[in-house]
Amino acid sequence: MDTIIQIMKKYDFSEMETLVYTTLLEKGVMTGYEVSKQSGVARSKVYNVLEKLIKKNLVVVNKSEPKLYNAISSDEFLERLEKNVKNDLNTLESQLGKIKEQEEEELLWKLENYESVSNKMEHLIDNAKTSLLIQIWENDLSPNLLKKLQEAEKTVKNFVLILFSNEHHYDIPINNFYIHGFEEEKLQDFGARWVNVVADEKEVIFGTVENDNSSVDVTWTYNKAMVNLAKEYVKHDAYTLKIIKESPEELKEKYGNEFEKIRLIYRED
Known part of the structure; x- marks a missing residue:
């Protein structure tokens, strides 16, 4: 009741x-x-x-x-x-459509809670026309969001998803996605899981989400610099994971069974 x-x-x-x-x-x-x-x-x-x-x-x-x-x-x-x-x-x-919306490209807008993050993700996925680049954790793939992603994959030409999972659960009904596989190291880098959704190369939400969803630090913006950074982050992940997927044994021999040496990029390393 x-x-x-x-x-x-x-x-x-x-x-x-x-x-x-x-x-x-x-x-x-x-x-x-x-x-x-x-x-x-x-x-x-x-x-x-x-x-x-x-x-x-x-x-x-x-x-x-x-x-x-x-x-x-x-x-x-x-x-x-x-x-x-x-x-x-x-x-x-009809009435709101007559009001010309002013898009402020330079401002970064803070999403206050997990519900607003989920709603904005769904909105971007529902309305993407030409491209959709996503980094997302298994925790955030609700049945409703997963259904929307399936529909988007059918209609959006440039669709790619990078999937993260603490428990290494990677069985999802999406065709063009890459398994990240380095979740522990990335959590050490970020301190929390994160979300990154870039729609049509003009709009992005990006930021971190605490494990229990109690706190979020997520930004939504049309800012071109932020959009480009977020877009290239997803594409770089996809490039790297594609190479690892296609040549795993050769790369393990060179960088270790867990590819641990691939992260040694500083001079002192």
């Missing part, structure tokens, strides 16, 4: 209105007194709530005494709600 109440609040139904409507939906025709008793809404308030629901066309009342109340079916309510939401969205799309 708590979930229903919270969702109904989004559509301008109070907790008492939801309790009364669902009670009538479940129990059927009742008097106001019975509604109060079954729903837990105080008798002093239940008639006012019923009147509001009548005006919102969720409850009907008979024309004779005693007054009896009944709820419209959930199917009718949901059909009406869906229609209203679609109409509102169409209106917003």
Whole structure:
């Protein structure tokens, strides 16, 4: 019930209105007194709530005494709600589309929490047209996001994904992806897992996410320098991992079984 109440609040139904409507939906025709008793809404308030629901066309009342109340079916309510939401969205799309958006390319925007990071990732993936370059950890591949990636791979010409996994779980239903395989070393470098999504070479989200998703340090921007850096980071990973995949034995002989010597790039090494 708590979930229903919270969702109904989004559509301008109070907790008492939801309790009364669902009670009538479940129990059927009742008097106001019975509604109060079954729903837990105080008798002093239940008639006012019923009147509001009548005006919102969720409850009907008979024309004779005693007054009896009944709820419209959930199917009718949901059909009406869906229609209203679609109409509102169409209106917003039409009206907001007339407002010219100003893109501030130089600013870096901070995403405040993991939910906003997930939402922005989904938006970039859904709207990519020509290219999609991604570095992502298994932890962040929700079923919904994975489904969106599958669809994007079919429609976006230049699609590549670098997959990281602490547990080395690399079995995903994506064709063009590369297994990173050096997660421990990268976690030492970054201090946390990270996300990098570059869409159409013009927009990027990049930053770190704590293991329990409690804290994020992720930036979203159109800044050209940031976009280019993030893009080249993904492409460099893909180039390197492609070479390792195609010539593993030769590279192991030269750089060690775990390719540990490949990271020795400084003079003192």
